[in-house]
Amino acid sequence: MxxxxxxxxxxxxxxxxxxxxxxxxxxxxxxxxxxxxxxxxxxxxxxxxxxxxxxxxxxxxxxxxxxxxxxxxxxxxxxxxxxxxxxxxxEICDKLIHRHPHIYSDTVVKDEEEVKQNWEKLKLKEGRSSVLEGVPKSLPALVKASRIQDKVKAVGFDWDEPHQVWEKVQEELQELQVEVAAADQDKMEAEFGDVLFSMINYARFLKINPEDALERTNKKFIKRFQYLESKADELGKPLMDMTLAEMDVFWEEAKRLPKK
Missing domain, CATH: 1.10.287.1080 (MazG-like)
Known part of the structure; x- marks a missing residue:
């Protein structure tokens, strides 16, 4: 180097x-x-x-x-x-020194979690009125949900066990189904948002980055769909002229392709 x-x-x-x-x-x-x-x-x-x-x-x-x-x-x-x-x-040097008293001062921390908690406490002392104040408004919603959950966890607002979060996911799914049955579009959207938020929270407990997980699925879908398009092209048959059953044959083939 x-x-x-x-x-x-x-x-x-x-x-x-x-x-x-x-x-x-x-x-x-x-x-x-x-x-x-x-x-x-x-x-x-x-x-x-x-x-x-x-x-x-x-x-x-x-x-x-x-x-x-x-x-x-x-x-x-x-x-x-x-x-x-x-x-x-x-500016960033001064901030890093100030927010790492366990390195540049005599503060003692036992693990990464305590570092995060101290970080949020220091930010509040710097004049922020809310731990959520530092979450950018223009962040994509999925990323913003992850950051919100990380922030509130740092001050102790969190579940204790993963199974509790999964129970919350199931509860939100049931509430969504109620609104789907009632066909209330506004309430369906609200409950769907709650489902997504709770799933993102569950991902955090499983130590899964939801953004990365979703992008991984996006790429997998794109690869399989493009394989389907190439097979349709080989047949000289537009996708819109194929039945779902015909397309599904190639989709299943795509799922067996070796991973790169």
């Missing part, structure tokens, strides 16, 4: 390139924090894809894209004299 000096030189090179781009490139000169926002979100998702695929070469590339965006925002901040990359680095 590279030495610390080489790492710092590489970072300085990136800062120099960012200066050049901001000064000389018509596209880079026009960008604002607002115009970069959606691109940053896209780059973050691309990094997430690479991590799910465990593609280390792609992870390295996507980390570079995300780092570029961080440097870009800091460059814009320096132009308005609000902050620069040093301020960004020092």
């Amino acid at each position: 590279n030495s610390r000096q080489t790492q710092l030189q590489a970072f300085e090179r990136l800062l120099d390139i960012m200066d050049d781009l901001r000064e000389k490139c018509p596209w880079d000169k026009k960008q604002t924090m607002q115009s970069l926002r959606h691109l940053t979100i896209e780059e973050t998702y691309e990094l997430g894809d690479a991590i799910l695929d465990n593609d280390l070469t792609e992870i390295k590339k996507e980390l570079g894209d995300v780092l570029l965006h961080i440097v870009f925002y800091a460059k814009i901040g320096s132009e308005t004299k609000d902050f620069d990359i040093a301020d960004v680095c020092n």
